[in-house]
Amino acid sequence: MLLYTRLAAPKQPKRRSRGGMSYHKEKKKKCDERRPKCSRCTEHSVECAYEAVKPRQRRRRESAPSTAPRSPTGLHSISRRLSEVSYFSHDTDYFGGVLPYFHNGVPILSPTDSTFDGFSLPPLSPTAVSDSYVEDVSPEDGQATTSVAVVSRSRSLHPDLAMIAPCPVGSPLLDFCLPKFSEFSDQQNRRALVDHFCNVLSHLIVFREETGNPFQQLVLPLTRGNSPVTYAIFALASAHLEYRGVENAETSIYFHNMAIRGVSQLIEHGSQVSRNEILAAIMLLVYYECLVQKGHSNIVAGHLKGALTIMASNPDPADPTSIFLERAFRFYDVITALSNGTTPLSATPTPGCLLPLSPLGVPSASPLGNVDTLLGMSTTLWPIIHRLAGLRALKNDLETAIRTNATPSKIAVLRTEVESTAQAIESALLQWQPQLPPGFSPDDIDCSNPTDAETHPPANNSDCAEGSPSPSASTPSPDQARIASIHHNALAYRHASLVYLYRTVLGQPRTSPAVQNHAHLARAHCVATVGHKGPMSALLWPLFVSACEAVTSEDRRLAERAFVEVDKRQGMRNIDRAWGIVREVWRRGDQAEMDGAEGEVERGVVAVGTRGEGEGGEEIWRRVCREMGVSIVFG
Incomplete structure (x- = not known):
């Protein structure tokens, strides 16, 4: 910055005459120095005599420095x-x-x-x-x-x-x-990671953020110095960039190890540290593992077990950060159980206990009042899905009892429990509908045409299982498109849950009309979700479940389009791996039909090559994952 000052003109000095008459000098009178006789001398009739002018004697003074002194910093x-x-x-x-x-x-x-x-x-x-x-x-x-x-x-x-x-x-x-995000680190590459987390990642993993993003509002304030939350953010952002081909000066595995070490140190300190800080670091590590997990590992389940143990010490959180973190852990608990075929670690929430979690500062009259930050419009559906996730383990207990020749009474009790629970879950799924915001009119999908969701992206959708007419396509506003995308996401979860119930729990064949009907509906809603360009943070599980059951070339083309769009939008490794497993499932399913294999048709699962004693049959995709040595968490 250049600041210029205007130099002041020098002041005219007062000059005293050195050539005046000596008489006037003695009297200290001014002389006009007229020649040959000044006016004052003429007036007083005094002789006018001038003295010789003597040279000026200048006083010696110290010379000023050529330059002004410089301040160290200015x-x-x-x-x-x-x-x-x-x-x-x-x-x-x-x-x-x-x-x-x-x-x-x-x-x-x-x-x-x-x-x-x-x-x-x-x-x-x-x-x-x-x-x-x-x-x-x-x-x-x-x-x-x-x-x-x-x-x-x-x-x-x-x-x-x-x-x-x-x-x-x-x-x-x-x-x-001052550089942006300088309060987090003095290193440029780390500041870039915080920027990527705030401006890219945090927007990809939530459904709702009218007044701010909850990861920025609630998680970022927990970062301090060398906090494990800070390193977990670095690890997640770095891994996301690495998958997209952007190399960082420090690898994501380095940040991951530093975060793990920090969490261990915080747990050792016990009650002296913030509970939310530990949970936030573990939550970010769960996201990291879902993003980068390559081999067959249960590390995500280990993180969830540790987090739920910490949450049990204070079961009734009151602050928004604790509520947000608990909702995130319960979401991943159910998704991990569905992914691994295990029972959720958390207790089943009672119907109506999950209220939509909103960002901070949202007015009560918001049009998205029934949209949850992490669950979208599936808040009331989630208790049903939680019970569904635990049903497969109960079915495995029944098959084990039959295979080991358990007592008839035990087998009868287990069979009755499986059948009654499955019937109750099926009825709840068929009756469930998302609560629509005021003024929102859902669009319709023509279910008789498999390509309708692709050629005419819906403008606004009720469940096409009811056979609603298909209106003419129109271009929705950005807000309407976002709500429509969240609405289709919830319906995709509903139909994918029915596919999971029929195929995995009840063992119906892939060609069953009920399986194909709900698989097609789930795919159509997945395509409508990506067509509206709205949130896709939780779309992988319903997309994967419905895509595995695709039989015709039209259905598979829809599934491929949805996978490409989700991968382009989210940019996470588990999406690409899931797409590779789906294609292998298609190949093996087609080969089994050509070879006339009966096991898959009868049970809906592969009856041969089971995982071990007492675990019953397994789905084709689980066998593919096991043989490929990978595990995927569809979250």
Whole structure:
């Protein structure tokens, strides 16, 4: 920034004549030095005699330094200048009523012009310039050296304490040089990771953020210094970038190890640390494992078990951060159980106990009042899915009892429990419908045409199982499109849950009309979700379940389109791996039909090559995962 001062013209000195008459000098009278006789001498009839002019004797004084002294940093001088500008802007009407833009009480000045954002610096009187010098300031971050002219305060103004103690407000120039997210790290690559987490990742994993993103509002404040939350954010963002081909100076595995070490140290300290800090770090590590997991591992289940143990110590959280983290853990608990074929670790929520979780500051009259931040419109559906996830383990117990020749009474009890629970879940799924926001009209899908969801992306959808007419396509507003995408996501979960119930629990064949009907509906709603370009954070599980049952080329083309769009939007490794497993399932299913295999048709699962004693048959896709040595969490 260049600040120029106008140098004051030198004051005309008072000169005394050295050539006057000696008589007048003695009397200390002024002489007009007329020749041959001055006026005063003529008036008083006095002889006028002039003395010879003697040369001037100059007093010797120390020469001034050629340059002004330099301040080590120039901040004191800059603050003096800024305090002067602050005086004119706050205490006077010097700028003619034009109010400049202020940064922390100091006007922002243009670095290239003598006028600063519509007003001019006050002119300084000649007596005001008591000191003027140019100071070189070398900002950090490799910026060019800037010459700044600093002028002292005018003596004509009232006293300024800035001359004694510099103004505490820093220079706007220095504020502009501060890098974004500098409070998280002084390393550029780490600041870039925080930027990616805030501006990309945090938006990909939520359904709702009218007044702010919950990961930014609730998780970021838990970062402090070398907190494991900070390293977990670095790890997640770095892994997401690595999958997209962007290399970082530090690898994601390094940040992951640092986060794990930090969590262990926090747990050792027990009650002396923040419970939310531990849970937030573990939650981010769960996201990390789902993103980068390559081999067959149960590390996600291990993280969830540890988190639920910590949550059990304080089962009734009151602060928004605890509620948000618990909702995230319960979501992943159910998704992990569905992915691994295990029982959820958490207790089944009672119907109606899950209220939609909103971002901070959202008004109660929001049109998205029934949309949960992490579950979308599936909040009331989630207790049903939680019970469904635990039903497969109960079925395995029944098959084990039959295979080991258990007592008839035990087998009868287990069979009755499986059948009654399955019937209750089926009835609840068939009756469930999402609660629509006020003023939202859902669009319809023509279920008789498998390609309708692709060729005519819905504009606004009720469940086409009811046979609603298909209106003419129109272009929805961004808000309507987002709500429609959330609505289709919830319906995709509903129909995928029915497919899971019929195929995995009840063992119906792939060609069953009920399986194919709900599989087709789930795929159609998945395609409608991506067609609206709305949130796709939780679409992988219903898309995978319905895609595995695709038989015709049209259905498989719809599934492929949805996988491509979700992968493009989310950019996470588990999506690509799931798509590879789906294609292998198609290949093996087609080969089994060509070979006339009966086991898959009779049970809906592969009856041969089971995982071990007492575990019954397994779905084709689980066998593919086991043989490929991978495990996928569909979250």
